[in-house]
Every structure is written in structure tokens, then in C-alpha cells.
Amino acid sequence: MTETLDPTAADGPPPVLPPGAEPVDYPNAAAIPAALHGPESSLAGITVVVTGLGVSGYPAAVHLAERGAEVIVVDGDTARDRSEYEAILAVFDVDIRRGPEHVSEVPTGRSGRTPDLVVTSPGWRPDQPLLAAAAARGIPVIGEVELAWRVRGANSAPWLVVTGTNGKTTTTTMLESMLRVAGLDVRACGNIGAPLLEAVLDPDAEVLAIELSSFQLHWQFSMCAEAAAVLNIAADHLDWHGSAEAYAADKGRAYTNVRTACVFNVDDPATRALVEDAEVIAGARAVGFSSSVPGPGELGVVEDLLVDRAFIPQRYSAAAELAALADVARASGTPDAPAAPHQVANALAAAALARAVGVPPAAVRDGLRAHAAGGHRLALVAEHRGCRWFDDSKATNPHAADAALRAFDDIVWIAGGLAKGAEYGDLVAAHAHRLRAVVLIGEDRAPLRSALAAHAPEVSVHEVDLPVSELAPAERGGPVMDRAVDLALAAARPGDTVLLAPAAASMDQFLDYAARGDAFARAVHERAEA
Incomplete structure (x- = not known):
């Protein structure tokens, strides 16, 4: 690792970039007031x-x-x-x-x-x-990331950054749990938890576990994370970024000037490409994670164990045991089911970031065991009329919905919402054989309707067409989800899975994805208890 800054070595605010870091071309950067540096x-x-x-x-x-x-x-x-x-x-x-x-x-x-x-x-x-x-x-x-980096002053708490299209929150909270079990005073912040600016000014914080969206990363250029992970890249938020290339490039900003480890997904070539293009501080390493047997410099899975071949001296000849797949299932809130592949990937990414700052293997295992799974992430809501009802409202894009759909067969799929420029053809084509029926919600159902007609014409499609645009957002979700659940009940057969995995954002008909999931759970419970 490169030498860290000593903020007391000279008068005035500490420099934004540490020794060895490369400035990123950014419009009007030279005009940022120098007085902004440091909190005092x-x-x-x-x-x-x-x-x-x-x-x-x-x-x-x-x-x-x-x-x-x-x-x-x-x-x-x-x-x-x-x-x-x-x-x-x-x-x-x-x-x-x-x-x-x-x-x-x-x-x-x-x-x-x-x-x-x-x-x-x-x-x-x-x-x-x-x-x-x-x-x-x-x-x-x-943006807030650039502001927080500049005002951090003498706060030397390392930044561990998590980004990607999906899995950011779960990975960040897994990381937080590992760091806390290791005895570190950690703050989960950024896109979750405390605002980043508040966390960076907390004198007691020893390390920051930071979830960052592509929006947040777009507006920063001098952050130097200790380690950063890009979990996966799939087309998302194209209405905001303008193109898939621009979206990926903003995700890749997480790697710029990383000090210790750029963590990437071996099974997602786009993340490897971002690492290869990144300007990092000399000595930083690329560390891959994979659901397969890892090579040297990677974390992965051997039989039913998560193992590390990156942060051990004998990585060319041995591996360190980190945790069991059963620990991942427990951390995901599904202790009685096999660990889902995307949750294994999340756990490995979190472990790589934790190991980059010296967290021992036992703390990785115990951190997973202590982790409380977040809501609306493939959560079992109820078993009713011989069917299992799952809430994966957090699946706000096709990539996230793909992970949920892969977990089941014979699915009645509740989907739709704000597409954000996404395409659904590949998603529907990949899972058409799993679909018993589809219930479409959302004010613009055309993108999913077209994909289903083209790639799953034999699947019955039912649409929730309610005039909710005149209602306040807090009032819209109830009627929509009540109707969606009734349609799903009519279509489902014993043994089916009814899955809310919308593959779209929620704000056209709900306050947010959590409100959408809550409305689904309420509607299911009301019918199960009737």
C-alpha cells in the first residue's frame, strides 16, 4: 500500500489527492475554492x-x-x-x-x-x-462525494466503496457487519445509512462502508478509496446517463486512485474492463471474486466454502477458509434454503473489501452470521393456497429481476413500473419457460408487454389498468397492488411461486420500492387471513 497522508505535516488544508494519485479531468476543477478543504x-x-x-x-x-x-x-x-x-x-x-x-x-x-x-x-x-x-x-x-472527500480533513478513516447495478445495499451491510465483528467502529453511509458528509465528519469513525450509486459517482473526481468493488454492470438508468457506456464509465469512477484493492466480478467481464482501464495508486491490486473455484488473487467457492486466495501470503498454493455457504444463506434471510448465487457473490465482494483492511477470516464468517437481511429482497411473505408469495420489490431493473426469476420455476410474475430506458427482451426470453402467467403493473406497461408478446406469446398476461395518476403517491399503491394480487391469485396453481420482481422503478405508482413491497405484503396477508 502507498504511504498515506500526514495532514499535520504542513500548514493549511491537506491536499485532495495523496502522493501517487492521478488527477481526473473534470470541468472547472481548478475553480473549486481551496478553502473548502478540511472542515475547519x-x-x-x-x-x-x-x-x-x-x-x-x-x-x-x-x-x-x-x-x-x-x-x-x-x-x-x-x-x-x-x-x-x-x-x-x-x-x-x-x-x-x-x-x-x-x-x-x-x-x-x-x-x-x-x-x-x-x-x-x-x-x-x-x-x-x-x-x-x-x-x-x-x-x-x-456532488456530495466530492464535497465529503474534500472536507474530511484529518479524518483518516479508510473509504471502502461498493457500487454496481445490483446488490449494493446487501453487500454494504454485509461489509458493515464484518467490520463491526472485527472490532472496528464502522459507519455504513452514502446511499444508505448516514449521509456521507455526516459520516466523514464523525471523529469516532474508524472505517466507512460506503454504498454509492452511479449518480453519486458521476459528480466526483478526486476520491481515493482504500478499496472499491463494482459488483456487476447491466444497463440501467439510461434515461439519466444517456448511454450504457456513460453509465458504466460513472460506475468505474469508484476505482480511480484506489490505494489497495480494486474488487471486480470475475463472472462479469464489464467489471474487469473497468479495472483494466482504471488509474490507481501504485501497489493497488485487482482482486476478483467468483462463484467458482478461485485462482490466485481471487476469492471464490470450493465445495461448500467461501475461500480467499488474494489476501494470504501463500495464495499460489493455498486458500484461507472464510465462511460456509450456509452462512451466506443465513445472512440472506433464507437459512432453510440454499444460498442464492447472487447472494454468494455479494458475500464474496464484501469479504474482499473487509480483507483489504485486514479483517481476519473468522470476522468474515461471524459477520455473515450476524447480518440482518434487508427487506424486500426475495423475502417470503406467505404461503397461501398452496403457493409461495415472494417480495423482491428491490428488483428495480431487469438485471435484478433476472436473479430473482432464476431462483424458481412455475412463476406467476408481477412486474412493471418505470422502465428508465431498459429493454426487456433478453430477460423475458431467458425465463419464458418458467412463467405460468404475468401480471403487469405500472403506468407504462408497453415495454414489458411487447417483450412478452415477442418472446413468451404462450404466457397469459393480465394488466392492472387503474387511473391512479390523479391520486397522491401515498394513495396509489393500495388499489394497484390489491388488483395485482387478485389477478395473481386467479392465475396461480398449487405449487406455483408468485413473485413480485418488478424489473422497474416504483415512483410512477408508489412512494418507493419499499412502499411497493409493503403494499404487496399487506394485500397477500389480507387475503390469506380472510
Whole structure:
């Protein structure tokens, strides 16, 4: 591993990049105020626009205002209740501008100054008019990851980064459990848990387990993770990124300037390609994980054991036992069933990241045993009328739904929602032989309907066509899921599996994927108890 920074070695804030790191080409990077570095320096005289008043925008606005910056928060959404945030920000004299009329151009501060910096929330696309106008005027635009990296100051807690199309949350929480069992004071943060900015400023944190989306990674360029894993790459969020290539490139930013280990999926060539293209600090290694017998420098499976041939001295001739497949099944919340292949992959990726910071094999095993599986991830809801009903609402894209569909035969599949530019032909073609029937939900059912007609014409398709667009989001899910479950009941036979694995996002008819899964579970339980 390369030599780490000593933030006390010189006066002033620590440099953003450690020795040996390569700067990434990023628009207007040179214009980012130097005073931003470290959490202590004053930002008086600096004007910052924060876009979005949510879980990332709010802590950014508080932090910047506390340090004396003139902060303008711009949020086009007026429907969500942000009164608590607004009351606290008012104490710091933050200028809050909500409504669609505020998001089309770069605002000027009360002082009349042109902003020095824009800190954007992950949901804002790069082509959003305010962001595009800022970039065109030479105003740097960064996100919460870049901000957190720059303000971390003397906080030397290593960053362990998890990204990928699917499995991020499970892998991150598995990693958190392993680190905690090893005796480390860990914070799970980023896309889950605490906001990254809060975690990085916590003086007690010894290591950060950070889940990052492609949106978050897009807006950063100087992060240097201790180790990073890209779990898998499949087309997703193409409406945001514009192309599959741009989406993959943003995922690959996780590997830039990694210090110790770039963890990749041996069974997914796209992740290997990202490692091969990455600029890392000298000494960093590529570490693969696979559901097969591992080669030197990899983690994998031998018979019913997870083993390590990467972080041991004799990796060319031996392997270290980490855990059993039964431990993965327990960690996944399915102790009475074989460990699902995608969960084995998640566990191996988490283990590789943990091992990169010296976690012993026993802590990997005990961390898996102590792990509490997250909700809406292939969770058994009930057994009713001879069928098993599973909630995999977290399957918000075709790649995730593919993993769920592979686990069963004779499926009544409840699917649909916001496609986000995804294609469904390959997914349907791969699983047509498993499908007993399909129930389509979502306001735009055409992409899945077309794929089913082309690749599974013999499968009966039932559609939930309810006029819910006039209802508030919190009221939409109930009628939709009630009707979907009734249609599934009518189509299912004893021995079938009814599977909610939508392969699409939820926000057209539900507040989020959790609300969608909760509505499904409620509807199933009501009918099972009737």
C-alpha cells in the first residue's frame, strides 16, 4: 500500500489527492475554492448553490452555512414537506428557493455575487438547465462525494466503496457487519445509512462502508478509496446517463486512485474492463471474486466454502477458509434454503473489501452470521393456497429481476413500473419457460408487454389498468397492488411461486420500492387471513 497522508505535516488544508494519485479531468476543477478543504476553514465570502433539499442537499447546506458560506438552496419540488429542514436552515440564514421557476438558471446570491460553486444532489441530471448553465459559465459543479472527500480533513478513516447495478445495499451491510465483528467502529453511509458528509465528519469513525450509486459517482473526481468493488454492470438508468457506456464509465469512477484493492466480478467481464482501464495508486491490486473455484488473487467457492486466495501470503498454493455457504444463506434471510448465487457473490465482494483492511477470516464468517437481511429482497411473505408469495420489490431493473426469476420455476410474475430506458427482451426470453402467467403493473406497461408478446406469446398476461395518476403517491399503491394480487391469485396453481420482481422503478405508482413491497405484503396477508 502507498504511504498515506500526514495532514499535520504542513500548514493549511491537506491536499485532495495523496502522493501517487492521478488527477481526473473534470470541468472547472481548478475553480473549486481551496478553502473548502478540511472542515475547519472559514468559507466567508464564498457563495454556494445547493440543488435539492433532501437527504444529501440538506446536510451539505448546513455544513457550508456553518462555515460561513452564503448558501442558496434550490429545489423544484414543492410537494414534499421540508418544513423541519427549512426551519433549521433559517437559523443559518440560508436562502431557500423552492418551485420549478428556480431551477432553470444559476441564481445570484443576496450579495449579488455569482456563485463560486454548485453542490448538486444525485437526482439532478447533468443536462438539467441550472447545472448546464453553471458549467458553461465556468462554475464548478460537484456532488456530495466530492464535497465529503474534500472536507474530511484529518479524518483518516479508510473509504471502502461498493457500487454496481445490483446488490449494493446487501453487500454494504454485509461489509458493515464484518467490520463491526472485527472490532472496528464502522459507519455504513452514502446511499444508505448516514449521509456521507455526516459520516466523514464523525471523529469516532474508524472505517466507512460506503454504498454509492452511479449518480453519486458521476459528480466526483478526486476520491481515493482504500478499496472499491463494482459488483456487476447491466444497463440501467439510461434515461439519466444517456448511454450504457456513460453509465458504466460513472460506475468505474469508484476505482480511480484506489490505494489497495480494486474488487471486480470475475463472472462479469464489464467489471474487469473497468479495472483494466482504471488509474490507481501504485501497489493497488485487482482482486476478483467468483462463484467458482478461485485462482490466485481471487476469492471464490470450493465445495461448500467461501475461500480467499488474494489476501494470504501463500495464495499460489493455498486458500484461507472464510465462511460456509450456509452462512451466506443465513445472512440472506433464507437459512432453510440454499444460498442464492447472487447472494454468494455479494458475500464474496464484501469479504474482499473487509480483507483489504485486514479483517481476519473468522470476522468474515461471524459477520455473515450476524447480518440482518434487508427487506424486500426475495423475502417470503406467505404461503397461501398452496403457493409461495415472494417480495423482491428491490428488483428495480431487469438485471435484478433476472436473479430473482432464476431462483424458481412455475412463476406467476408481477412486474412493471418505470422502465428508465431498459429493454426487456433478453430477460423475458431467458425465463419464458418458467412463467405460468404475468401480471403487469405500472403506468407504462408497453415495454414489458411487447417483450412478452415477442418472446413468451404462450404466457397469459393480465394488466392492472387503474387511473391512479390523479391520486397522491401515498394513495396509489393500495388499489394497484390489491388488483395485482387478485389477478395473481386467479392465475396461480398449487405449487406455483408468485413473485413480485418488478424489473422497474416504483415512483410512477408508489412512494418507493419499499412502499411497493409493503403494499404487496399487506394485500397477500389480507387475503390469506380472510
